[in-house]
Amino acid sequence: MSTVHLVDDDEAIRDALSWLLRSRGIASRSWPSAEAFLADYDSEMRGCLVLDIRMEAMSGPELFDRLRALGCRMPTLFLTGHGDIPQAVAALKNGAFDFIEKPCHDNRLADRVQEALALDTELSRREASRLTVRERVHSLTGREREVMDAILAGKLNKVIAAELNIAMRTVEVHRARVFEKMGVKSAVELAQALALAGREE
Amino acid sequence: MSTVHLVDDDEAIRDALSWLLRSRGIASRSWPSAEAFLADYDSEMRGCLVLDIRMEAMSGPELFDRLRALGCRMPTLFLTGHGDIPQAVAALKNGAFDFIEKPCHDNRLADRVQEALALDTELSRREASRLTVRERVHSLTGREREVMDAILAGKLNKVIAAELNIAMRTVEVHRARVFEKMGVKSAVELAQALALAGREE
DNA sequence: GCCGCCATTGTGGATTTCCGCAACCCCGGG
DNA sequence: CCCGGGGTTGCGGAAATCCACAATGGCGGC
Numbered sequence A, B: 001m002s003t004v005h006l007v008d009d010d011e012a013i014r015d016a017l018s019w020l021l022r023s024r025g026i027a028s029r030s031w032p033s034a035e036a037f038l039a040d041y042d043s044e045m046r047g048c049l050v051l052d053i054r055m056e057a058m059s060g061p062e063l064f065d066r067l068r069a070l071g072c073r074m075p076t077l078f079l080t081g082h083g084d085i086p087q088a089v090a091a092l093k094n095g096a097f098d099f100i101e102k103p104c105h106d107n108r109l110a111d112r113v114q115e116a117l118a119l120d121t122e123l124s125r126r127e128a129s130r131l132t133v134r135e136r137v138h139s140l141t142g143r144e145r146e147v148m149d150a151i152l153a154g155k156l157n158k159v160i161a162a163e164l165n166i167a168m169r170t171v172e173v174h175r176a177r178v179f180e181k182m183g184v185k186s187a188v189e190l191a192q193a194l195a196l197a198g199r200e201e
Numbered sequence C: 001g002c003c004g005c006c007a008t009t010g011t012g013g014a015t016t017t018c019c020g021c022a023a024c025c026c027c028g029g030g
Numbered sequence D: 001c002c003c004g005g006g007g008t009t010g011c012g013g014a015a016a017t018c019c020a021c022a023a024t025g026g027c028g029g030c
Helices: A011-023 A034-040 A060-069 A085-093 A106-138 A142-152 A157-164 A168-182 A187-198 B011-023 B034-040 B060-069 B085-093 B106-138 B142-152 B157-164 B168-182 B187-198
Strands: A002-007 A028-031 A046-052 A076-080 A098-101 B002-007 B028-031 B046-052 B076-080 B098-101
Touching (some): A002 A011, A002 A034, A002 A106, A011 A028, A011 A106, A034 A060, A046 A060, A046 A106, A060 A076, A060 A085, A076 A085, A076 A106, A085 B085, A085 B098, A098 A106, A106 A168, A106 A187, A142 A157, A142 A168, A142 A187, A142 B187, A157 A168, A168 A187, A187 B142, B002 B011, B002 B034, B002 B106, B011 B028, B011 B106, B034 B060, B046 B060, B046 B106, B060 B076, B060 B085, B076 B085, B076 B106, B085 B098, B098 B106, B106 B187, B142 B157, B142 B168, B142 B187, B168 B187
Parallel strands (some): A002 A028, A002 A046, A076 A098, B002 B028, B002 B046, B046 B076, B076 B098
C-alpha cells in the first residue's frame, strides 16, 4: 500500500530511483508523464509522490496542483535539474514535502522519501479518524445536530428545551441518541472527539 | 507594536525598505547586523522580521535559528541576492514565512510583509489565549490536576473517588474548584478550552 | 504558636441527568 | 393502507451533579 509514485520523463532516472528505493525495501511505481499518472490516479493511493519539475507537456508543479484539486494529500517531493528559487519557494508554500536538486546524494533522497512515507502513514491515520467522526455527524438527524450543538455550548437540557420550544424529555431522547450515534458516553468525550477531528490538520 | 524588524548590512537597502514600508503606513526599525539585533531583542517584540541572508559575521538564517531558540516566533522573510535552492528550502522548512530574491517588485515584498504582520497578529492572539489556559492549569493544586485529568477522561465522581481513595464529597470539592480556577462552568467547556489551547499550533 | 493553604469528610437538599415504558403525530413508500 | 423513521411527550424512578454549611488535620512560614 505504501508506495512511492515516481513521475519523470527520463527513463534512466526512473530506473535509477526505483532501483535505489528497492534496495531499501521500498516499493515504487513509475510513470513517464504527468498525464500518464493522472490517468492512473486513484484517491485510494497511499505513499508519496516524487515528481520531476520539468517534463514535456504538464510540469511537476502543475500535476501537483491538479492532484491537490482532486483531493490527493500524499506528501510530495520535487526533483529538479535546473530549478530556480521562486519555483522552490512556491512549491514548498503550496505544501510540497521537499524540493531537491539533481543530482543529489542517494541517501539523502531515500531518507527524505522514507520520512515522506512515514508522514503519509500518520496523515492517513488522522484522516481516517476524522472521516469516522464526520460520518457519524452526518448520520445525525437535523434535530439531533441542533441538540448536539447546544450540548457543546454547555447548555443544560432545560435551556435547550426552552430554546427549541420542546419538552425536556425530548431533548433527553435526542441527547441519548447523539451519544449513541457518536459512539461516546459523555459530553466530555463528545467535545474531545469533535475537537480532535475538526482541528489539527 | 506591530513593527517590521529589518536586519541588513546594506544601509541603502535598509533605507529603501523602510521608506517603502512607511509609504504603506507600516512602521519599521532597522539594524545593520544580526549581532546588533540580538542585542536589542526582546521577547515582547511584535511584528515580523525581514532578514538579509548574507551578512558579515552572523548570517540571516543563523540569526533566525538563534531567535527561535530564544522563543521568538515572529514570521520571518528572508531576502537574498545570491541565494541557492537548498538555502531557500532549508529556510522554509525551518518555518520561514517567505524567501525572496533581490531585487524584487516593491509591491510584492510589501504585500508579503503585510501578510506576515497579519499572521503575527493572529498567532499572538492564539498564543495569548493558550498562555491564559496554561497559567490557569498551573494555578491548580496537585490534587485538583489529578481530578481534572479524571474528569477529562470522562469518569464519574464515584469512580474518581475510588481511584484516588477519597470520599466522593472531596472529589466534588476539587471538581468545583477546577471549574472555578479554569473559568468554565461545565466539563464540556473545560475540554474545549484545553483542546483549543493545547493543540493547533 | 498562630495563620493560611491544601486536602479531607459529613449532612442534607435542590437540580439534573439518564432511562425504561408507553404513546401520538406526520410523512413518504411499497 | 400499513410500515418505518423522525420528532414529540408523559410518568416515574435510579443515579449523579451541585452546593451551602460545617468541621478536622497536616504543613510551612512568620
